[in-house]
Amino acid sequence: MHEKARLLIEALPYIRRFSGKTVVIKYGGHAMKDEELKGSFAQDIVLMKYIGIHPVVVHGGGPQIGRMLERLGKKSDFLGGMRVTDEDTMDIVEMVLVGKVNKEIVTLINRHGGRAIGLSGKDGRLIEARKLHLFRYQGDDRPPEILDLGLVGEVARINVEILRILEKSNLIPVVAPVGVGKSDETYNINADLVAGRIAGALRAEKLILMTDVQGVLDADGRLVSSLTVAEAADLLQDDVLKGGMIPKVQCAIDAVQAGVQKVHIVDGRLPHSVLLELFTDAGIGTEIVKRTGGSRPGEEESDS
Numbered sequence: 001m002h003e004k005a006r007l008l009i010e011a012l013p014y015i016r017r018f019s020g021k022t023v024v025i026k027y028g029g030h031a032m033k034d035e036e037l038k039g040s041f042a043q044d045i046v047l048m049k050y051i052g053i054h055p056v057v058v059h060g061g062g063p064q065i066g067r068m069l070e071r072l073g074k075k076s077d078f079l080g081g082m083r084v085t086d087e088d089t090m091d092i093v094e095m096v097l098v099g100k101v102n103k104e105i106v107t108l109i110n111r112h113g114g115r116a117i118g119l120s121g122k123d124g125r126l127i128e129a130r131k132l133h134l135f136r137y138q139g140d141d142r143p144p145e146i147l148d149l150g151l152v153g154e155v156a157r158i159n160v161e162i163l164r165i166l167e168k169s170n171l172i173p174v175v176a177p178v179g180v181g182k183s184d185e186t187y188n189i190n191a192d193l194v195a196g197r198i199a200g201a202l203r204a205e206k207l208i209l210m211t212d213v214q215g216v217l218d219a220d221g222r223l224v225s226s227l228t229v230a231e232a233a234d235l236l237q238d239d240v241l242k243g244g245m246i247p248k249v250q251c252a253i254d255a256v257q258a259g260v261q262k263v264h265i266v267d268g269r270l271p272h273s274v275l276l277e278l279f280t281d282a283g284i285g286t287e288i289v290k291r292t293g294g295s296r297p298g299e300e301e302s303d304s
C-alpha cells in the first residue's frame with residue numbers, strides 16, 4: 001500500500017473512536033517554542049475539530065510570565081512547582097496570560113482555518129477558585145509546614161455550561177488558567193491543574209499534557225511509557241519528580257480518578273505530537289491510566 005494511504009488508514013479506527021468525544025489539550029509555555037512548532041500545534045487542533053472531536057485547549061505561559069517579570073525587574077520564587085504570587089505579580093500574570101498568550105493562540109488557530117474563542121476563568125465563571133494551601137511534610141513526628149503562595153489558587157469548581165455550548169458549535173475554546181474567587185478576587189492557577197479539572201468535569205476521553213520533555217523520566221533518565229494511578233502516586237512520594245512535573249503528575253492522577261479515560265504527557269517539541277498521540281498505533285510519551293490493560297483499537301478497554 002502507498003505509505004500515505006497506509007498512514008491515513010491507520011488513523012481510521014481512532015477517528016471513528018474519538019469522533020464526538022472531548023479531548024482536553026494542555027499547551028505548556030515551554031512547548032510554544034518556534035513558529036513552525038506553533039503552526040503544527042494549531043493544525044492538529046483544527047484537524048481534530050473538523051473530524052468531529054471536541055478539543056478544549058488550556059494553555060500555560062510560565063516562561064512568558066517569567067520574561068515579563070524580568071523586564072519589569074520583579075523576581076519570582078517557586079514552591080512545589082508553583083509561582084509565589086503577590087498582588088503586583090497577579091496583575092502581570094493576568095496581563096500576560098489573558099491579554100497576550102491567550103490571544104496569540106486564538107490567532108494561531110484562526111490562521112490555520114479554525115474558529116477559536118479565548119476564555120479566562122472569569123468568563124461565565126468557568127473556573128471558580130479558592131486560595132491554595134500547600135503542605136510540606138517534615139518527617140513523621142513533626143506537623144506539616146503550611147506554605148503561603150499568596151494569590152495562587154486551586155480549582156473549587158468548573159462551570160462547564162459554556163464549554164458544552166461551544167461543543168455544539170464550530171468554535172474551539174482556548175482557556176487561560178486564571179480563576180475567580182467567592183468575592184471576585186483573581187487567582188493564579190497552575191495550568192496543568194486547571195486542565196486536569198476541566199477534563200474531569202467534562203468527563204473527557206483524553207487529557208494530553210504537552211511539555212518540553214519526552215514524558216515522565218525515571219531516576220536513570222529513561223522514559224516511563226505507562227503508569228497506573230497507583231504507580232504514579234508512588235512516584236510522587238519518591239524524589240524522582242521535580243519542579244513542574246509534580247503538579248503535572250498530580251493532575252493526571254486526579255483526572256483519571258474523576259473519570260478521564262487516559263492522560264498522556266507528551267513531548268511538545270515534537271511537531272504534530274498531538275496527532276501522533278491520538279491517531280497512531282504506537283502513541284508517544286507517558287500514558288497514565290486507572291489500571292493496566294490497553295485501549296488502542298483491537299485491545300481490551302481499561303476499566304474505569
Ligand SMILES: Nc1ncnc2c1ncn2[C@@H]1O[C@H](COP(=O)(O)OP(=O)(O)O)[C@@H](O)[C@H]1O
Pocket residue numbers: 028029030031060062192210211212213215216217218240241242243244245248
Ligand atoms: N522525573 C521527571 N521526568 C520528566 N521531567 C521532569 C522530571 N522531574 C522534573 N522534571 C521537569 O519538569 C519539566 C516540565 O514541567 P514544566 O516546566 O512545568 O513544563 P510546562 O511549562 O511544559 O508545563 C521538565 O522540563 C523537567 O525539567
Ligand SMILES: CC(=O)N[C@@H](CCC(=O)OP(=O)(O)O)C(=O)O
Pocket residue numbers: 027028029030059060061062063065081082083093152153177188189190191192244
Ligand atoms: C501558580 C502558577 O505557577 N501558575 C503558573 C501559570 C502558568 C502556567 O502554569 O504555565 P506553564 O504551564 O507554561 O508552566 C505561573 O505563574 O507560571
